[in-house]
Amino acid sequence: MLGAAVKKELVRILGNENVSFLREDLIAYSYDATAVAYPPDCVVFPSNAEEVSGVLKLAAREVFPVVPRGAGTGFTGGSLAVRAGVVMSFERMAGIKEIDASNLTAEVEPGVITGDFQDEVEAMGLFYPPDPTSVKVSTIGGNIAECAGGPRAIKYGVTRDYVLGLEVVLPTGELVFTGGKKTLKGVAGYDLTRLIVGSEGTLGVVTKAHLKLLPLPQAKKTMLARFSDIETAFAAVEAIIGEKVIPSTLEIIDDVTLDCMGETVIGRGGAALIIEVDGWREAVEKEGSIIRGLLSGAMEFRIAADKNEVKDIWNVRRSISPALSKIKPTKLNEDVVVPRGALVSFIKGVRDISKKRAVIIACFGHAGDGNIHVNVMVDKNDPVEFRNGTLAVEDIFSLAVGLGGTISGEHGVGITKAPYLGMELSADTIAVMKKIKDALDPAGILNPGKIFRESSPAPG
Numbered sequence: 001m002l003g004a005a006v007k008k009e010l011v012r013i014l015g016n017e018n019v020s021f022l023r024e025d026l027i028a029y030s031y032d033a034t035a036v037a038y039p040p041d042c043v044v045f046p047s048n049a050e051e052v053s054g055v056l057k058l059a060a061r062e063v064f065p066v067v068p069r070g071a072g073t074g075f076t077g078g079s080l081a082v083r084a085g086v087v088m089s090f091e092r093m094a095g096i097k098e099i100d101a102s103n104l105t106a107e108v109e110p111g112v113i114t115g116d117f118q119d120e121v122e123a124m125g126l127f128y129p130p131d132p133t134s135v136k137v138s139t140i141g142g143n144i145a146e147c148a149g150g151p152r153a154i155k156y157g158v159t160r161d162y163v164l165g166l167e168v169v170l171p172t173g174e175l176v177f178t179g180g181k182k183t184l185k186g187v188a189g190y191d192l193t194r195l196i197v198g199s200e201g202t203l204g205v206v207t208k209a210h211l212k213l214l215p216l217p218q219a220k221k222t223m224l225a226r227f228s229d230i231e232t233a234f235a236a237v238e239a240i241i242g243e244k245v246i247p248s249t250l251e252i253i254d255d256v257t258l259d260c261m262g263e264t265v266i267g268r269g270g271a272a273l274i275i276e277v278d279g280w281r282e283a284v285e286k287e288g289s290i291i292r293g294l295l296s297g298a299m300e301f302r303i304a305a306d307k308n309e310v311k312d313i314w315n316v317r318r319s320i321s322p323a324l325s326k327i328k329p330t331k332l333n334e335d336v337v338v339p340r341g342a343l344v345s346f347i348k349g350v351r352d353i354s355k356k357r358a359v360i361i362a363c364f365g366h367a368g369d370g371n372i373h374v375n376v377m378v379d380k381n382d383p384v385e386f387r388n389g390t391l392a393v394e395d396i397f398s399l400a401v402g403l404g405g406t407i408s409g410e411h412g413v414g415i416t417k418a419p420y421l422g423m424e425l426s427a428d429t430i431a432v433m434k435k436i437k438d439a440l441d442p443a444g445i446l447n448p449g450k451i452f453r454e455s456s457p458a459p460g
């Protein structure tokens with residue numbers, strides 16, 4: 001609980017209209033995509049870095065938690081106020097400050113919706129590739145904090161590859177600048193930008209980002225291939241990469257997921273690949289025909305005829321995550337990654353786990369970079385099924401790490417994966433991370449209870 005003096009000071013720093021103690025706001029800001037709720041004591045809406053700094057200085061002095069929040073689409077509980085305190089939301093810091101077409105850079109505030117930013121740069125013939133499937137809702141600040149990936153990572157990399165520099169308010173309230181603004185190179189001192197990217201809002205609050213842009217590819221081709229089973233689909237992935245063609249997207253959808261989606265433009269049963277190539281028109285034609293040749297044995301292969309068909313295919317892909325709740329109300333959604341060559345062994349292992357634990361598991365995701373979203377579908381009100389689901393998740397992490405992979409490719413650790421971090425990282429590595437956290441946040445006020453194993457109170 002925040003004391004009266006702290007509440008008064010928050011209002012002084014931010015202004016009455018930018019601080020809310022209303023019950024409806026506390027409820028609205030208590031969720032993310034993990035669907036558990038932790039209501040904060042207060043929600044604040046800063047307009048600039050000075051206000052962010054003022055709140056953090058106050059929090060460090062009076063010792064209360066501050067939890068940065070973008071759009072709340074995170075899958076690991078990163079923006080949840082697990083120890084109550086203040087949720088800091090960035091919808092009033094959502095400006096695109098500059099798009100510099102000659103240096104191919106941009107300066108943006110953290111609350112900008114990534115999809116809006118992409119639309120704006122594309123209108124200028126430019127391109128910001130990071131594209132989490134939540135792109136129409138999630139924010140640049142949240143994407144940076146989670147180092148979001150997405151379907152285009154196979155060719156273009158992830159958010160960290162596009163962050164040149166950051167303005168960051170440390171948990172002690174100091175404003176620092178990391179990296180560069182308009183230069184592609186820069187090795188002066190430690191790479192603090194990379195430290196902040198992916199730190200899940202635990203080491204600093206991003207108040208401005210300097211981003212790298214590319215020229216917008218001249219052409220794009222979207223293809224859809226259907227296979228009798230997922231093993232054949234994975235073999236197709238291998239064949240494409242083996243031919244030294246790197247598509248901009250290589251998404252896979254398994255039979256459980258396709259059946260759950262029902263009658264759609266993609267179809268039911270078997271497995272599907274969504275493949276996109278982009279670049280110069282001639283190159284796209286050439287790559288498209290190589291892929292068509294390689295996939296001649298597919299059950300079905302087609303090239304999207306027009307923009308509407310492309311939109312329809314992506315609408316199905318983007319609605320998978322929410323639609324899975326038709327199978328069971330609780331989705332234990334894990335974004336493990338394995339080396340691409342291990343995908344067939346991985347999926348076989350997942351099937352075995354599904355049988356052993358008697359739970360339905362739906363798989364889809366970014367096959368091109370080995371990042372599969374494994375969704376263990378259970379009902380959390382059924383204690384036996386929920387327990388089996390949790391054990392299945394543990395088995396899946398163990399399988400992924402055993403195959404040389406990771407427990408999280410893009411969703412972060414947050415609260416949901418904190419108990420499993422030790423399956424992948426050694427105690428020494430975790431100790432180094434904790435030392436960094438303690439050095440930057442000695443009072444432990446910025447987004448506490450995340451990443452490292454410690455018990456969070458039960459959701460409210």
Ligand SMILES: Cc1cc2nc3c(=O)[nH]c(=O)nc-3n(C[C@H](O)[C@H](O)[C@H](O)COP(=O)(O)OP(=O)(O)OC[C@H]3O[C@@H](n4cnc5c(N)ncnc54)[C@H](O)[C@@H]3O)c2cc1C
Binds near residue numbers: 148
């Ligand atoms: C349907 C759906 C599809 C998705 N698809 C993908 C996908 O393809 N790829 C992918 O990577 N993710 C995906 N996600 C997960 C999620 O969208 C990403 O993790 C996204 O980056 C979160 O952004 P957000 O703005 O919603 O942040 P939030 O969920 O609000 O917060 C995420 C983290 O960022 C921190 N944070 C937010 N703003 C700041 C800031 N200014 N400074 C410091 N820390 C901050 C928070 O404290 C929290 O730890 C998907 C989610 C959904 C619901």
